[in-house]
Amino acid sequence: MTSIDDVARAAGVSIATVSRALRGLPNVSDATRSRVKTVADELGYVASAGASGLASGRTLTMGVVVPSVSRWFYQMALEGIDEELRRANYDMMLFNLAARKGDRERVFHRSILRKRTDALIALCLEFTPSEREQLLSLGHPTIVIGGPVKGIRHIGIDERATARAATQHLITLGHRRIAHVGGDDDEGLNRRVPLDRRRGFRDAMEAAGLAVRPEWLLSGRFSLAPSRAVVNEMLASAERPTAIVANSDEMAIGAIMAAHDSGLQVPGDLSVIGIDNHDLAESFGLTTMAQDPFEQGALGARILLDDLGGIVPPRRTSVTAPSHLIVRTSTAPPIH
Amino acid sequence: MTSIDDVARAAGVSIATVSRALRGLPNVSDATRSRVKTVADELGYVASAGASGLASGRTLTMGVVVPSVSRWFYQMALEGIDEELRRANYDMMLFNLAARKGDRERVFHRSILRKRTDALIALCLEFTPSEREQLLSLGHPTIVIGGPVKGIRHIGIDERATARAATQHLITLGHRRIAHVGGDDDEGLNRRVPLDRRRGFRDAMEAAGLAVRPEWLLSGRFSLAPSRAVVNEMLASAERPTAIVANSDEMAIGAIMAAHDSGLQVPGDLSVIGIDNHDLAESFGLTTMAQDPFEQGALGARILLDDLGGIVPPRRTSVTAPSHLIVRTSTAPPIH
DNA sequence: GTCATACCCGTAAGCGCTTACCGTGCACGT
DNA sequence: ACGTGCACGGTAAGCGCTTACGGGTATGAC
Numbered sequence: 001m002t003s004i005d006d007v008a009r010a011a012g013v014s015i016a017t018v019s020r021a022l023r024g025l026p027n028v029s030d031a032t033r034s035r036v037k038t039v040a041d042e043l044g045y046v047a048s049a050g051a052s053g054l055a056s057g058r059t060l061t062m063g064v065v066v067p068s069v070s071r072w073f074y075q076m077a078l079e080g081i082d083e084e085l086r087r088a089n090y091d092m093m094l095f096n097l098a099a100r101k102g103d104r105e106r107v108f109h110r111s112i113l114r115k116r117t118d119a120l121i122a123l124c125l126e127f128t129p130s131e132r133e134q135l136l137s138l139g140h141p142t143i144v145i146g147g148p149v150k151g152i153r154h155i156g157i158d159e160r161a162t163a164r165a166a167t168q169h170l171i172t173l174g175h176r177r178i179a180h181v182g183g184d185d186d187e188g189l190n191r192r193v194p195l196d197r198r199r200g201f202r203d204a205m206e207a208a209g210l211a212v213r214p215e216w217l218l219s220g221r222f223s224l225a226p227s228r229a230v231v232n233e234m235l236a237s238a239e240r241p242t243a244i245v246a247n248s249d250e251m252a253i254g255a256i257m258a259a260h261d262s263g264l265q266v267p268g269d270l271s272v273i274g275i276d277n278h279d280l281a282e283s284f285g286l287t288t289m290a291q292d293p294f295e296q297g298a299l300g301a302r303i304l305l306d307d308l309g310g311i312v313p314p315r316r317t318s319v320t321a322p323s324h325l326i327v328r329t330s331t332a333p334p335i336h
Numbered sequence: 337m338t339s340i341d342d343v344a345r346a347a348g349v350s351i352a353t354v355s356r357a358l359r360g361l362p363n364v365s366d367a368t369r370s371r372v373k374t375v376a377d378e379l380g381y382v383a384s385a386g387a388s389g390l391a392s393g394r395t396l397t398m399g400v401v402v403p404s405v406s407r408w409f410y411q412m413a414l415e416g417i418d419e420e421l422r423r424a425n426y427d428m429m430l431f432n433l434a435a436r437k438g439d440r441e442r443v444f445h446r447s448i449l450r451k452r453t454d455a456l457i458a459l460c461l462e463f464t465p466s467e468r469e470q471l472l473s474l475g476h477p478t479i480v481i482g483g484p485v486k487g488i489r490h491i492g493i494d495e496r497a498t499a500r501a502a503t504q505h506l507i508t509l510g511h512r513r514i515a516h517v518g519g520d521d522d523e524g525l526n527r528r529v530p531l532d533r534r535r536g537f538r539d540a541m542e543a544a545g546l547a548v549r550p551e552w553l554l555s556g557r558f559s560l561a562p563s564r565a566v567v568n569e570m571l572a573s574a575e576r577p578t579a580i581v582a583n584s585d586e587m588a589i590g591a592i593m594a595a596h597d598s599g600l601q602v603p604g605d606l607s608v609i610g611i612d613n614h615d616l617a618e619s620f621g622l623t624t625m626a627q628d629p630f631e632q633g634a635l636g637a638r639i640l641l642d643d644l645g646g647i648v649p650p651r652r653t654s655v656t657a658p659s660h661l662i663v664r665t666s667t668a669p670p671i672h
Numbered sequence: 673g674t675c676a677t678a679c680c681c682g683t684a685a686g687c688g689c690t691t692a693c694c695g696t697g698c699a700c701g702t
Numbered sequence: 703a704c705g706t707g708c709a710c711g712g713t714a715a716g717c718g719c720t721t722a723c724g725g726g727t728a729t730g731a732c
Contacts, residue, residue: 001451001475003688014712019690027710044473046445049452050395051688053386054717061429061452069418070411070615078405082432086439091447093397094430096418103422109382111427115337115718116385116397137380139337224619257619279406283560283593339718350682355720363680387718390687451688 002043011039022047049091053116062304063117065095067125071222072250072278073293074123077145080297081121088305093117097125113138119304121145121297122152126190141307143300146293147190154318155300157291159193162323163200163245166273166289169325170243171208174333175271178205179234179241180212181227181251183219194222197247197275216241220251227254228261235262235270242334243271249278249288256284256330267332277326285329296321338379347375358383385427389452398640399453401431403461407558408586408614409629410459413481416633417457424641429453433461449474455640457481457633458488462526477643479636482629483526490654491636493627495529498659499536499581502609502625505661506579507544510669511607514541515570515577516548517563517587519555530558533583533611552577556587563590564597571598571606578670579607585614585624592620592666603668613662621665632657 124146220227246252252274277290556563582588588610613626
């Protein structure tokens, strides 16, 4: 591999000049700079990231911690983060803190804390107190997206208000018997999100003087098939709700499919509303409370990059991302 | 940040001993080793990846190049890769070589070639000759998943045979008027995959003496909504096929939805078969040619890790991943 | 008692960069 | 003629590790 020495030798300058020339720093004449660039190109020289990082203390790398990569929210957030990073010439290190509890500690130590990143952005994760402390003691800019973590800046929608608005939409349409498909997600994920959404559901129901029936509080494990199963079960019993609020669009789609399974019309017999505005939502005509994880991810990355840029003092405040109602064809007034 | 010196001082040994002790190398007595470990823990010491990499030449990082992160195939492959990497204590650097053509060159130079990875695994990407050359001249183990690239080892299903088998399934059921939903994917993706699948479709049709009608060769851009649209259009014309082969499950689901849009029954009026065995396939009762990108990713990672381990001489051969038919409820004999 | 043999562990030379600091040479003002 | 300042670019000291090598001490064989 050709190193900076080779370039310096070939260009007849010192390695310091090569370094300056190639990175666009001042104190290099145009003539020298272009000569160095030419030589570097010819030799196919590319600076070693590790060496630069060691010498400068900046790795130009952002760590992104995700609980998985196979859910819509994370994908979108990842794409958003990536968009900002490439704009700033940063690279992305992906840490998949998957379910297995045992690995987690190892990954934490071996990878995340190994100073290979300048900043860290975590998606929808829950941290143990010890993990939180380690993260903070790392001392580099950190932000959390999708589920608040005490002591760390946060970007995300107002989960409770969003679920409340979803429920309110159904109530406004005239529904009085409304079920909720919530449910915990996998281990290690941020539990507050489903909890807050359920609280929002309760808020709206209670504010409207409607009963929250325990047998209509389902758990759909945040994905289509389980949701479809539990909703099917519920629809089989004597008394049925006229509408369903689901904590996510995937679960809402599961509910729609369950309605079809049971021979019910959507929205005629059953209205369904979700949260997310998932890729598939439009195809299913799903009414939903839209959020934009791409934008949330991009914003998170931008904030961290700003911190690293050091232009402005790091903002210490969390930001609440917007969510808004999109009415499609899965909700309508109930038929009495 | 505490460095190896701090630990050495605190433990009363040299930094060399700290290094050896912490990495489990021989030539350290048990007593010393455990003392060093204790001290390191107390100080919260974690070795700097950059420095280790620089000194040892191994970064313990694998680069993964993807065209996007928001498609099922890539997600699954990523998860598979991640599984193997964490087993080997490797980290993952994710390079999202998204659409924009301009960025690509930059990303290539700035990131991929910057020696921050020990090996590289690329998903479904097409490379320009110059890119290929640069990759190879990097000299580290490389493998491609999902679409063959000349001169680089490859893991993937036999695209042509798989599409042929899908088509054959319909033919065996008695279908004679069969449409194909294929279509290019985004820029920069490997074009051979859709092409080979279409060729497989043709193979089967011709072998059975069936006509391939140009107006029944659709392009669904590898996703649900576009596929739904073009299939809807086709179903509106006077003469309809009795069955559809789609190049992916997402497009197949689009076709199913289009059938419903047009008031047709699946599989009564229209049989649909896909390729992938996507997460949603089961929910839609979709018959499909299943492949396992998780396993393909895992295998790719394993091969590279083996190469790096240097135990066995690097295998130079590509491997053909299996695919197999899963019959569900979206295919049946045609009603004449 | 001597010498070879292990077994530990320290010494020091890098790995390939960045950057503070200093030394030129030249243009300019006086 | 001189000093002054500026624009360039070289020198060298790290950054925090890994690892070849060598030296010291205890152990065993003879």
